[in-house]
Amino acid sequence: MIRVVTLDPFDDKQLAKFNRTLYTAFGVGSEHSGPAEAPAGMSEPLDAEKLLDEVKGVRAYKDDKVLLLTSRKLKDRELLSGKAPTTGFARYGKDRAVLTIAPFKDLEKDFKPIARHALHQLGTLWELHHCLDPRCSMYPPWTPSFNQGDHIFCTFCREKSEQKIRLAKS
Amino acid sequence: MPEGSAALQLQVGDRVVYPNQGVCRVAAIDVKEVAGQKLTFVTMRREEDGAVVMVPEGKIVSIGVRKVASVADVEEIYSFLRSDSDKADLDWKQRARTNLDRMTQGGILGLAEVVKGLQVLSELRPLPTKERELYDNARHLLVSEVAAALGTAEANAEDSIDIVLFPPGRERPKRTAAEFARPGGDEDDMDLDGDLMGLEGGELDLPSDEEPPAEPEEESAEEGSEEEGEASEEGSDEAPKKRGRPPKAKPADEGGEPAAPKKRGRPPKPKPEVAAESAEPAAPKKRGRPPKAKPPEGAAPAEPAAPKKRGRPPKAKPAEDE
Numbered sequence: 001m002i003r004v005v006t007l008d009p010f011d012d013k014q015l016a017k018f019n020r021t022l023y024t025a026f027g028v029g030s031e032h033s034g035p036a037e038a039p040a041g042m043s044e045p046l047d048a049e050k051l052l053d054e055v056k057g058v059r060a061y062k063d064d065k066v067l068l069l070t071s072r073k074l075k076d077r078e079l080l081s082g083k084a085p086t087t088g089f090a091r092y093g094k095d096r097a098v099l100t101i102a103p104f105k106d107l108e109k110d111f112k113p114i115a116r117h118a119l120h121q122l123g124t125l126w127e128l129h130h131c132l133d134p135r136c137s138m139y140p141p142w143t144p145s146f147n148q149g150d151h152i153f154c155t156f157c158r159e160k161s162e163q164k165i166r167l168a169k170s
Numbered sequence: 171m172p173e174g175s176a177a178l179q180l181q182v183g184d185r186v187v188y189p190n191q192g193v194c195r196v197a198a199i200d201v202k203e204v205a206g207q208k209l210t211f212v213t214m215r216r217e218e219d220g221a222v223v224m225v226p227e228g229k230i231v232s233i234g235v236r237k238v239a240s241v242a243d244v245e246e247i248y249s250f251l252r253s254d255s256d257k258a259d260l261d262w263k264q265r266a267r268t269n270l271d272r273m274t275q276g277g278i279l280g281l282a283e284v285v286k287g288l289q290v291l292s293e294l295r296p297l298p299t300k301e302r303e304l305y306d307n308a309r310h311l312l313v314s315e316v317a318a319a320l321g322t323a324e325a326n327a328e329d330s331i332d333i334v335l336f337p338p339g340r341e342r343p344k345r346t347a348a349e350f351a352r353p354g355g356d357e358d359d360m361d362l363d364g365d366l367m368g369l370e371g372g373e374l375d376l377p378s379d380e381e382p383p384a385e386p387e388e389e390s391a392e393e394g395s396e397e398e399g400e401a402s403e404e405g406s407d408e409a410p411k412k413r414g415r416p417p418k419a420k421p422a423d424e425g426g427e428p429a430a431p432k433k434r435g436r437p438p439k440p441k442p443e444v445a446a447e448s449a450e451p452a453a454p455k456k457r458g459r460p461p462k463a464k465p466p467e468g469a470a471p472a473e474p475a476a477p478k479k480r481g482r483p484p485k486a487k488p489a490e491d492e
Contacts, residue, residue, distance in 0.1 A: 049323070079330035080241075080320060081248045085338055092313075092324035124325060129309050130332050132292040132302075134342075140329075142338040156302050 002030035002122065003060050007038050007070040014107040021115045021151060022067075025137075026122065028165060033059065036068065045073040048089035052096045060095070063168055065125045067118060068098040085142040087117050090124035097121035115151035117141055126164045128157050178230060178237070180212055185318060189234040189274045192311055193217045193318045199227070218314065239278040239319045247282045247316070251334045257350050258287035265291075269304060278315050284308040289335055294345040 002022050004015065015032045022030040036057040038046065051068070060066050077084040090097030099121050104110035119137035131138035134145050136154035153161065180186065184196045194214035201210050210227040214235075225233060239247075259265040269287070272280035288297060288305040297305060309328075317327035336342065 077326060077329070079322075079326055079333065080244065081330040082333045082338075084326075084329040084333055090325060092328070129306060129313065130328060130336075132289060132297065132305070140332045140336040142333075143336055144339060144341055156299075156306070160306075 001061070001064045002026065002028060003033040003058075003064050003066045004030065005033050005036045005058050005066055005068050007036060007055075007068055008072065009035075010069065010071075010107060014111075017111070018107065018115065018118070021111075022118060022122065025115075025119050025151065025153070026126075026161060026165065033066075038070070038072075045075040046070070046098075046100075048074045048077070048086055048098050051098055052089065052091065055096075058096075062095075064095065065122060066096045067122060068096065070098065070100050071102060072100060073102040074098065074100045087141055088121040090121040092124055093127045094125060097125055112151060113147040116146065116149055119151050119153065123153070123157065123161060126161045126168075128161055128164075131157050133157075178235070180230070185217075185238045186214060186235050187238055187278075187311075187315055188214060188216070188223065190307075190311070191216060191221075191223070192314050193238060194223070197222070217318075234275055236277060239315055241319060243278055244316055244319050247278060247312075248330075248334050250279065250282055251286055251331065258291040260347070260350050265301075269308075273304075273308060273311075278312065278319075281308050281312040281315070285312055285331075286335070290345065291350075293342050294347065294350065 002019075004019060004022070006015070012032075019030040019032060034057075036055055038051060039054040039056065042051065042054075051074075055068060058066055058068075074086045074089065076086050077089075087103055088097060088099035099114070099118050101107060101110070101114050104114055107114060116137045120141050123138050128138050130140050131154055133139060133154040133156075134143070135149055135152065136157050137149070137151055138153065138157045139146055139149070180196050180199065182196050182199060186194055186196060188194050194216045196212060197215045198213040199210065200213070201208055203209075211224045212227055212230060213222060213224045215222050225235065259268060265287075269284050272284050276283060285305065285308050288301055288308070291297065291301075292305075309331075313324050313328045313331065316331060317324045320327060320330075322330075
């Protein structure tokens with residue numbers, strides 16, 4: 001089950017559409033599981049890794065995947081090879097991801113790129129690596145063409161995610 | 171043999187990389203008796219899923235188990251990934267063999283070479299399924315080792331690799347097959363024209379009915395020789411070399427009979443010789459079971475055997491004495 005947890009207020013209709021998109025992409029149920037609170041004292045831009053560790057009020061089962069949705073900015077990560085633009089963050093194979101819609105206008109107007117980013121983060125939770133296909137949602141999200149694409153997976157990534165989901169269910 | 175493996179001294183708790191399996195932690199080193207021999211076994215537990223493998227200590231080096239790369243090694247990997255030097259071989263067999271060696275024996279640099287090579291190749295054409303899987307495996311192993319080396323999350327390790335491979339704000343370039351051409355592929359002609367090599371275009375006795383080469387690399391070798399011939403005919407050395415299958419050479423003499431185009435596939439059966447033509451043509455072979463041999467004419471015709479009955483044989487009749 002995918003649980004979308006909001007850190008800021010969002011329109012319910014848009015959230016319902018967002019959940020339908022996630023359900024279509026992964027074939028597992030997706031629902032809005034209510035709001036949660038960002039850790040006290042955490043200022044914008046939010047530290048994505050810290051946020052995932054310290055967020056409160058998330059209720060989920062062990063095999064659920066939780067996507068935290070926020071309209072606040074996330075801090076770019078400083079890595080050994082450079083600065084990684086961060087619109088979202090997910091730990092590989094774990095159960096929590098965070099996604100910001102700050103680079104976009106809102107969930108309604110920029111639905112496609114936001115959904116594509118959401119697929120990317122949830123794909124990371126299902127152990128998908130970055131993909132070589134620019135049409136796939138697992139393509140590196142900081143590339144200029146990423147936001148123009150559809151919220152779909154390539155054949156390889158789709159099959160791999162289905163396999164991982166099947167394994168998780170069994 | 172992987173570098174540095176000769177001096178590999180393992181202790182419980184060490185993190186090692188098992189080729190093609192990923193990062194493992196040494197769980198135990200103990201002596202066990204197997205088939206009457208006492209052997210020291212190193213027990214390793216894969217960090218990803220907890221799978222356990224036991225390897226005799228003497229085999230550790232030959233298998234290719236090595237310590238996790240250092241931060242300096244990872245920086246070297248980044249500089250290698252930044253460079254534009256590595257081009258995958260266009261010959262798929264050669265590429266598969268090289269990649270297999272790199273995966274098992276190449277260390278972290280070998281993994282980076284596989285990832286980089288296949289990524290660059292994918293800029294020329296989409297990868298086939300097997301190579302896409304290989305790319306995913308190599309990427310997974312590279313990411314997990316970089317994450318272990320840097321002590322960071324795998325997502326960060328992957329992003330740090332991909333910042334190098336897919337620099338932010340830039341699209342991936344489109345490659346052409348010419349970029350993958352190996353400098354060694356043109357060694358045969360050494361840039362010599364047909365005249366210098368003492369060959370005329372028409373005199374080249376090349377087999378024209380060769381199977382089309384599967385890989386462009388081989389094509390280029392043939393192209394070189396055929397184009398040489400054409401160049402010497404036309405006397406234009408400056409004509410740019412075209413890629414792809416070259417047009418067939420026109421006959422030098424217009425009045426002469428054009429050579430019959432060679433057919434592909436199985437060659438036709440040799441025709442019977444002239445002497446055999448005068449003889450009666452052989453009767454066409456009949457299919458099916460050959461007819462039974464007829465009895466010799468002089469012999470009396472034997473009585474036809476009673477047709478065999480099918481099914482169970484009849485029961486023996488009781489004796490009629492009663």
